[in-house]
Amino acid sequence: MSRLSSEPVAGLPAAREITAAAARVDELTAVLPGPGQRSPEQRTAVTEARRHARDLVDAFLRSHVDRLYDEVTGDRSRFLRLDEVCAAVAEAVPGLVPTRAQVDAELRLIPTEKEGLDIDQSILVGHLLRSDVAGPHLLEAMRRPTARALSLLPEFTRTGVAALDAVRVEVHDGAAHLTMQRDDCLNAEDNxxxxxxxxxxxxxxxxxxxxxxxLRGGVMTHPRYAGRRVFSAGINLRCLQAGQISYVDFLLRRELGYIAKIVHGLSGERDRAWDGDVVQKPWIAAVDSFAIGGGAQLVLACDRVVAERDAFFSLPAAQEGIVPGLGNLRLGRVANGRLSRQVILAGRRVSASEPDGKLFFDEVVPAEEMDAAVAAEVARMDAPAVVANRRMLNLAEEPQDWFRAYLAEFAVQQARRLYSEDVMHKVTRFAAAPRAAAVTG
Incomplete structure (x- = not known):
């Protein structure tokens, strides 16, 4: 046993203080109106009670995060995904983070009526990722295949086709073509x-x-781009406005889950082998029309990028009031510091046809030549030494310790931004915006 004592962490005096402080917060909010209807004095009372509870959680995790993680994972013998870890911690130390039922209930509320439970989760996630014990184990757990994929794999292996609601996968000549097909909302991402x-x-x-x-976007039915392919409009702002973008299952899952798998590979039992034999494959992004926000983050995660001549790249998260995932970390690979600040802080769009477009797009071709250009890139990436060399490039450019340290800070900063006054104002404004504006970021 790696834990110092067999006593459950809930029995520690500091854990009992957390449970008591959380109970006091619940008692207070139970007799008050919803967050949007509270008086300034009531908001101050809730803020102070929550701050006290969160200070206790932060102090507790500074001393006991590894012991807590070992308890919920059986001394790291079980690989729990992040949502499972949060749910297990909620049971192990009541009040440290919200329960799954509380999270699900909050997800049904508009942002101005939420209690900000994401912030409580962010404190735990930040400590987990900063830990040299818990952090690497959690990252490995998040890069393991999902149960859903494993259940679909035999049929996919047999047919070479998987028709999911938002994505269609087809295998042709050794290449898996993932076509994002949210045709009504320009492939704007949601849970x-x-x-x-x-x-x-x-x-x-x-x-x-x-x-x-x-990775490529399908043909759209959205009125502004009907009949055209679109790569991605980023986060679905209508879902954000409705409060339906999950902190753990969207904002963190996409970074620790499928995007991390694209960059760092799929982990498994062989991850601890002497040769580090994890599943890695090269990835190509084919950008039609634009890659905005989360779509731009996907571009930065891929090894090669083909774009149509009129396409553009942008990361407008600062204008939306949030942090663009790992865009801040990865943009520096392809752009200098000044250009990175122009893109992220000032909202600059970079078109494929301008000189700086060469930093984001490897091949730029007319729309009618996209299929041929993608095929040529597939042939180029389908070479024996590509996998080993892309692995070493990613190791040099994004070591796991850097990746983990960035994510730890991102987890906290993103949760705080979600409940900032300016974001609350923006999501309210998006509610009244025309549908086209609300999904293009």
């Missing part, structure tokens, strides 16, 4: 699309016949 994207990436990584992955 459901992240679920389908991770399943699709897992299938492509697991299928023996697949040697290269290709």
């Amino acid at each position: 459901a699309q992240v679920e389908d994207m991770e399943t699709a990436v897992d299938l492509a990584m697991l299928a023996p016949s697949v040697r290269v992955g290709v």
Whole structure:
């Protein structure tokens, strides 16, 4: 046993203080109106009670995060995904983080009526990822194949096709073509699309016949782009406005899940082998029309990028009030510091046809030549030494310790931004915006 004592962490005096402080917060909010209807004095009372409870949690985790993680994972013998870890911790130390039922209930509320439970989860996640014991184990757990993908794998291996709601996967000549097909909203991502994207990436990584992955947007029915392919409009702002973007199952899952799998590979039992034999494959992004926000983050995760001549790249998260995932970390690979700040802080769009477009797009071709250009890139990436060399490039550019340290801070900063006054104002404004504006970021 790696834990110092067999006594459950809930029995520690500090854990009991957390449970008591959380109970006081619940008692207070139970007799008050919802967050949007509280008086300034009531808001101050809740804020102070929550701050006290969160200070206790932070102090507790500074001393006991590894012991807590070992308890809920059986001394790291079980690989729990992040949502499972949060649910297990909620049971192990009541009040430290919200229960699954509390999280689900909050997800049904508009942002101005939420209690900010994501912030409580962020404190735990930040400590877990900063830990040299818990952090690497959690990252490995999140890069394992999902149960859904494993259940679909036999049929996918047999047919070479997987038709998911948001993504269609087809295998042709050793390449898995993942076509994002949220045609009504310009492939703007929500919880459901992240679920389908991770399943699709897992299938492509697991299928023996697949040697290269290709990400591309399908043909849209959205009125502004009807009949055209679109790569991605980023986060679905309508879902964000409705409070339906999950902190753990969207904002963190996409970074630790399918995007991490694209960059760092699929983990498994062989992850501890002497040769580090994890599943890695090269990935190509084919960008039609635009890659905005989360779509731009996907571009930065891929090894090669083909774009149509009129396409553009942008990361407008600062204008939306949030942090663009790992975009801040990965943009520096391709752009200098000044250009990175222009893109992220000032909202600059970079078109494929301008000189700086060469930093984001490897091949730029007319729309009618996209299919041929993608095929040429697949052939280029389907070479014996590509996998080993992309692995070493990613190791040099994004070591796991850097990746983990960034994610630990991102987990906290993103949760705080979600409940900031300016974001609350923006999501309220999006509710009244025309549908086209609300999904393009």
